[in-house]
Amino acid sequence: MVGSGLSNQVGASVAALAFQVIGPVGVVTVRQWVAAGLLWAAGRPRLRSYTSAQWRPVLGLALVFATMNLSLYTAIDRIGLGLAVTLEFLGPLAVALAGSRRRTDALCALAAAGAVVVLARPSPSTDYLGIGLALLAAVCWGCYILLNRTVGRRLPGMEGSAAAAAVSGALYIPVGAVALWRNPPDPAALGCALAAGLLSSAVPFLADLxxxxxVPAHFFGVFMSVNPVLAAVVGLVVLDQHLAPTSWAAVMVIVGANTVALTVSAPTVRNGRRTRAG
Known part of the structure; x- marks a missing residue:
């Protein structure tokens, strides 16, 4: 689990090293193509046999793939890895809290909202566009969770994710052609983009499997909440991006809110039946 989280964040930091040459759009394009190729080989989707009910969530997931990575990488370019990934994790937290009426979940939501204000620190120099793009990535991650559930019910195995990745990669063909034509990659930048695709796609996928x-799936989900901390550490080591002490505290509050929300809603077994704790 540590390897998966570190690989994902190191991949994002390596991608950031190529931003000055080919920009976030160019890096995301290469990453999407790498992910599409890898997932296609693993899932081998049979696109011609899909019904309209199967295509709808696949197309929605493809749009989420395309938007989430571009908004996140652009946010990383503007506000740094640690802050961007922390704000992105509000997406899973929102899904975990949606529809809940528990007092604990309400406190988690308030704590996360306060931490966001601390992280943003509104001022004339605040990069509101970067923060907005990170929050857009959070919305996309929440949609990804919901759509992935639907895709998993309607398509077997990895077919749905592979098909969505393929469609997303196809959407980036014209975008990537323009981006890479305007900002031709040198070998180092191309290597960083390819490494980002592998480190943020192939390695985490294998490590997660x-x-x-x-480990139980729920424990895995709780552990994933430490990714903002890993992102902040990797940003410091690889990109020399320093967070203020108050920002570190805000990151820990959001991590704590995620952990509490997921732990309180953990499924338990009572009298042979699975129930919801809390």
Whole structure:
């Protein structure tokens, strides 16, 4: 699980090293193409056999893929890795809290909202566009969770994710052609973009499969809440991006809110039946 989280964040930091040459759009294009190729090989989707009921969530997931990575990488370019990933994690938190009437969840939501204000620190120099793009990535991640559930019910195995990645990669063909024509990549930038695709797609996917064979899925989900901390550490080590002490505190509050929300809603077994705790 640690390897999966670190690989994902190191991939994002390596991608940031190529921003000055080919920009976030160019990097995301290469990453989408790498992810599409890898997932297509693993899932082998049979597109011609899909019904309209199967295509609708796949197309929605493809649009989420395309928007989420571009908004996140552009946010990383503007406000830094640690802050962008922390704000993105509000998406899973919102899904975990949606529809809940528990007092604990309300406190988690208030704590996360206060932490966002601390992270943003409104001032004339605040990069509101970067913060907005990170929050857009959060919305996309929430939509990804909901759409992935639907895709998983309507399509077997990895077919849905592979098909969505393929469509997303196809959407980036004209975008990527223009971006890479305007900002031609040098070997170093292209290598960073390819490495980002592998580190943020292939390695976490394999590590997650291996981890989920050994730990309960819910514990895995709770552990994923530490990703903002990993992002802040990787941003410091690889990109020399320093967070203020108050920002570190806000990151920990959001991590804590995610952990509490997921733990309180953990499924438990009572009298042979699975129920919701809380």
């Amino acid at each position: 291996l981890a989920l064979r050994r």
